[in-house]
Amino acid sequence: MGFFDSLGALASSIVAALVMLVFAIVSFYITVFIVGAGASFAGYDPGGGFVTLAAAVLAGAAIVAGSTPLAAVAGEE
Numbered sequence: 492m493g494f495f496d497s498l499g500a501l502a503s504s505i506v507a508a509l510v511m512l513v514f515a516i517v518s519f520y521i522t523v524f525i526v527g528a529g530a531s532f533a534g535y536d537p538g539g540g541f542v543t544l545a546a547a548v549l550a551g552a553a554i555v556a557g558s559t560p561l562a563a564v565a566g567e568e
Contacts (some may be wrong), residue, residue, distance in 0.1 A: 515554055522546040522553075 523546040530537050537545075 515532040515550065517554065519546060522550045 504548050526545045526549070530542065541560060
């Protein structure tokens, strides 16, 4: 049964990675909308490249912060 357990763990890891990728893409699109709307509310008219860059930095930082275990941040392991 060890082989089938390993195969199941591999399949669940692949599914989890795909779900995380979909959530990352969705959060990026939402962040692009928020950055663009915030810039227009503030009276700025940035180019699409700047909005995309800002959204990529914000979404990437949120993904890294979300994947960091809280116990390691608090100094408790």
